[in-house]
Amino acid sequence: MGGMTLFEALGGREGIDKIVEEFYSRVEQDSHMRPIYPQDLEPGKLKLFMEQWTGGGPRYSERYGHPRLRRRHFPFVIDKLAAGKWLRHMRGAMQACNVPGEAQSVIFQSWGPLAHHMVNDDEDVPREPLNDAVLQ
Numbered sequence: 001m002g003g004m005t006l007f008e009a010l011g012g013r014e015g016i017d018k019i020v021e022e023f024y025s026r027v028e029q030d031s032h033m034r035p036i037y038p039q040d041l042e043p044g045k046l047k048l049f050m051e052q053w054t055g056g057g058p059r060y061s062e063r064y065g066h067p068r069l070r071r072r073h074f075p076f077v078i079d080k081l082a083a084g085k086w087l088r089h090m091r092g093a094m095q096a097c098n099v100p101g102e103a104q105s106v107i108f109q110s111w112g113p114l115a116h117h118m119v120n121d122d123e124d125v126p127r128e129p130l131n132d133a134v135l136q
């Protein structure tokens with residue numbers, strides 16, 4: 001990636017928009033994943049998070065506070081299969097958008113374990129919706 005930030009390697013805001021849209025269209029067509037997500041799919045938060053995570057600026061946290069991803073996923077029942085599929089669809093979306101292999105390996109080195117850390121289907125966690133809560 002030679003001095004590029006991940007944000008640049010992904011194609012900036014425009015590249016991230018495309019990746020996340022590809023990702024949600026894969027989720028939409030997946031009969032295991034679709035019911036986990038709200039009726040109205042809204043890619044906006046994942047876009048802002050990816051922008052922030054890759055070094056493109058803090059718009060996610062300016063709006064929603066600390067990501068606290070595991071906590072924010074409690075309202076959704078996530079099993080092991082869903083973690084694997086999430087990763088597969090994100091990988092597919094990045095391939096479709098021609099994200100360089102080197103950038104993909106950096107990202108999935110973190111997101112592989114992160115996705116599995118999100119699994120909560122056999123836990124007694126609070127399932128009430130958080131919606132657009134600002135968390136500290």
Ligand code: HEM
Pocket residue numbers: 036037038042043045046049064069072073076078082083084086111114115116118119131132
């Ligand atoms: C393990 C499988 C996963 C499932 C089934 C899953 C599912 C969901 C669902 C249903 C939502 C709420 C609706 C939405 O905003 O689209 C959501 C939000 C979100 N997910 Fe995931 N997710 C998973 C893994 C991940 C991972 C690995 C990341 C980060 C790399 C991530 C980042 C986010 C973000 C940033 C939001 C918005 C959170 C908020 O501010 O409310 N998710 N996810």
